Amino acid sequence: MDDETFPDGGFPEDGADGAEFETDVLEEELRRAAGILDPVPPALRQLAVEAYALHDLDARLAELTFDSLVDAIPVRGATDVSRMLTFHTGDVTVDVEVSSQGLIGQVLPPQPAGIEVLVGPHTGTALVADAMGRFSSDVTPAGPFALRLRTGGEVVVTEWLRA
Structure with a gap:
């Protein structure tokens, strides 16, 4: 694709060049790659679970x-x-x-x-x-x-x- 820009300085919208961009597929692939290359440490995961338990703090x-x-x-x-x-x-x-x-x-x-x-x-x-x-x-x-x-x-x- 050329260095095509629009008058507002932006880039073509997804699908403007005829190709559909599958964000769900990309998101899942990135999630898998992050899980393999940079997994969440167990202590951080536990802190996240404990923090979520406080989401009803105003209950x-x-x-x-x-x-x-x-x-x-x-x-x-x-x-x-x-x-x-x-x-x-x-x-x-x-x-x-x-x-x-x-x-x-x-x-x-x-x-x-x-x-x-x-x-x-x-x-x-x-x-x-x-x-x-x-x-x-x-x-x-x-x-x-x-x-x-x-x-x-x-x-x-x-x-x-x-x-």
């Missing part, structure tokens, strides 16, 4: 106001007892039952919400609360977990607990 924290392990009277001889949890912040309450079959819960006042079960720095299971605020998962969180709720324009994160 409201829902405090644990009831935990059946602490606040309820134990039943003699009961095995595989579900754990009942209640979180509260402002005008939002979240009731959760954690059992070996998974978890079920409800957002109060009843409203639809997107819910993420957080396990460590990674998002675990994505759930959706229906119009009545009800949600469920067949997966029981392993280890420390928290819930991140997105209701309207508001983000609420529960305290972290061990399942």
Whole structure:
């Protein structure tokens, strides 16, 4: 191609000379080359994951106001007892039952919400609360977990607990 420029001093637009420029293919090739020639150090990758965990820093924290392990009277001889949890912040309450079959819960006042079960720095299971605020998962969180709720324009994160 000649040193062709346009009156505004720019260069021809992609495809102006009849050739399509595949940016997606080029981006993928550059990503592969960078991964081989200059990989991200594991410590830097961990810092990036930890920094991303703070992206909801302005989220409201829902405090644990009831935990059946602490606040309820134990039943003699009961095995595989579900754990009942209640979180509260402002005008939002979240009731959760954690059992070996998974978890079920409800957002109060009843409203639809997107819910993420957080396990460590990674998002675990994505759930959706229906119009009545009800949600469920067949997966029981392993280890420390928290819930991140997105209701309207508001983000609420529960305290972290061990399942």
